[in-house]
Amino acid sequence: MNSPRSILFIAFLVVSFFLFQTWMVDTAPGTQAPSNTTSTSTTSNSDSTVPEPQGSVPGDSSVPDGDSPVAKTNTGQLVEVKTDVLDIVIDAKGGDIVSAKLLEFAQSLDSEQRFQLLQREPGNLYIAQSGLIGPDGIDSSGGRAEFSVEKTEYVMENGTLEVPLTYQKADGTVVKKIFSFKQGQYDVGVRYEILNNANEAQQLQFYGQLQQTMTAGEGGSMIMPTYFGAAYSHDDDKFEKYDFEDMQDQRLNVSTQTGWVSMLEHYFVSAWIPTQQQDNRLFSRVADNSQAIIGVIYPMEQINAGETAVIESTIYLGPKDQDSMAALVENLDLTVDYGFLWWLAQPIFKLLQFLQSLVLNWGLAIILTTVVVKAALFPLTKAQYVSMAKMRMLQPKMTAMRERYGSDRQKMSQAMMKLYKEEKVNPLGGCLPMLLQLPIFLALYWVLLESVELRHSEFVFWIQDLSTKDPYYILPILMGASMFLMQKLQPTPTADPMQQKLFQYMPVIFTVFFLWFPSGLVLYWLVSNLITIAQMLIIYKGLEKKGINVRGK
Structure with missing residues (x-):
């Protein structure tokens, strides 16, 4: 509650x-009137990297300080994608979703402006990042991959749409990051296709994270209490709120085969939904004392020389529609928070x-x-x-x-x-x-x-x-x-x-x-x-x- x-x-x-x-x-x-979660651990925020020996998740170096504008060096070519319900912007540097408008929802009553869920504005950052880390990853705290794009504008016409981004490593390995959209749906498929053209096996991991300025939203009032913050689900807990104060006190580190991570506001939610058949790790941290980060890391993937691997995930960007979310992944509909009376x-x-x-x-x-x-x-x-x-x-x-x-x-x-x-x-x-x-x-x-x-x-x-x-x-x-x-x-x-x-x-x-x-x-x-x-x-x-x-x- x-x-x-x-x-x-x-x-x-x-x-x-x-x-x-x-x-x-x-x-x-x-008338006279007579939870025990053994897989969860915490670490100090003084550690600047997620506790993973094989590599660290980028984020700190790409987060703007306080109210300062986003540095141009952190921005690549922008790709705008329009479906019947979404208008999103993808930054070719890293392939992050840096803007998401929900076309079926007005920003305010009778407004022509559409509701903005994700954005990258001075002092108000809320983006969905994903990448490949590890010994042979293309993303790191030192920099993000700069993808090449075929077009800078895509419009859905036939009910489905795919937006490919391509990156080639110095050793000849080709990495394609493909965003998939379907008509009427707020879930976006994120797929990596990695062709290892090197002479030896490569090891890498997928990560997806949500990053938000902690002072950007509102938590409602006593009369109309609403939640603004993070939440997650895993094997031992169907739904757990994780507000920004908790995130500052302790970091999330949970190993799970099921679940998801999300950022919530009154009527809307963004959520990374990993594949549910492997041991993923949910994590969090706070960057620059102002940016809340919650995400998921896949297990290490080994790709032998000459082989192709496919790594998939899903990002949901939309309203708290219980039917859609329940069909997408188990327990995501619990983000419509009825508290202990949900049943x-x-x-x-x-x-x-x-x-x-x-x-x-x-x-x-x-x-x-x-x-x-x-x-x-x-x-x-x-x-x-x-x-x-x-x-x-x-x-x-x-x-x-x-x-x-x-x-x-x-x-x-x-x-x-x-x-x-x-x-x-x-x-x-x-x-x-x-x-x-x-x-x-x-x-x-x-x-x-x-x-x-x-x-x-x-x-x-x-x-x-x-x-x-x-x-x-x-x-x-x-x-x-x-x-x-x-x-x-x-x-x-x-x-x-x-x-x-x-x-x-x-x-x-x-x-x-x-x-x-x-x-x-x-x-x-x-x-x-x-x-x-x-x-x-x-x-x-x-x-x-x-x-x-x-x-x-």
Whole structure:
């Protein structure tokens, strides 16, 4: 999950909301509310190279210092590649991806500018590097291979596209670095074809790494907590966040046959996905105290004289689309971070996705999802209200017992347990349904917060982006009014005056909090309140027909 403060804040809101609902029933007149990863090691950041005896990964010498511009000597010929969803720039020096725009996503609402995922700007570096290191590699800390290119512009026309870069070593060995693209896909194939024309065997290793300025992104706020940093997956851990502070404290060094490394921001992800049938090594380091680097190194490859070897990997540059990422590699879809409730949130998201496919509007899908969830929870809601009503009916008897037994707590407790048994009342019946509902509501919160599908998705009229706050604050005000109406359905309680005032101000407090919430979340909460009001009226009517005085009238 995200920061503890954010988790506690959201949990506070949800728990407060449930307590608010419970209190309205329970405090009516006459009621008195009763990982071990052995393959992981760390090293000091003072070591400037990744702990690999056969060679070091380049990076430090090519990283610009602080806010200084990128040196021209570090830039080769630039190759622009356009598909239907990607517009990327490849630097022929090293064959790194130094820019990536996502053509299906605007930088901001109604903007013509496309969302920029990767970039190489002064003071803001975020690039995807790859190369060949080792005794006979073509990349090192001292310099990168300068590839020759056939063209400087490529445009996809027939559903697939390959962009070749070629480098020839002094010994005659030919290295081709080929980028492969497919229509509608954000995963890019990176393939090395090495023809060893030397007279002896050559040894080299593939590496892929993501490099980002640590101060370039945002981590959200307490009201809308989002993660900005690195993450990885390996044999013993499906998904592990690895923020920049952790990266500065200790370096990653994990041997694994499965997994990937990535950089995350709210709705988007870049990830190196190695082949999954060999012992790869995940690593990290911090360069120049400002550049976070996380990557993967393949095992040493030996290519005999006259032979050709092919080394492949994949780089994903795109939105957190769960279906696409899950199809690409195991556990990459977990970058859509639902925290410890992922097992519950994922089915809820599938329901939301299915309903959207029917109504073609994410706002309507949120409404329908809320209806389905509240309908599924209705038996629990009814049990909660019925239990509270029965507890209220026992209040006169409980008051008499208090007067009878006075300060003898043991006899009082025994008498109350006997009374509960005779009347077939569970004293926890009002709280248990609330606790069972809490994980579902928290999971719904994270689904609506994390889903890239809501980004720049309109609902109706003034709501043009469900992922941002209501520009006119209409939904939060309506939500507050619905809480006030729920309160009014109960008579004024004869409870402690301070407690009474606190809960009277609850609708106002929640309205203020929700002014900055994404409108999709506020819409969900408003609909949930309206359904709760309808359920309250239905349950009350049924109980009153049975002669149970629900509201103390």
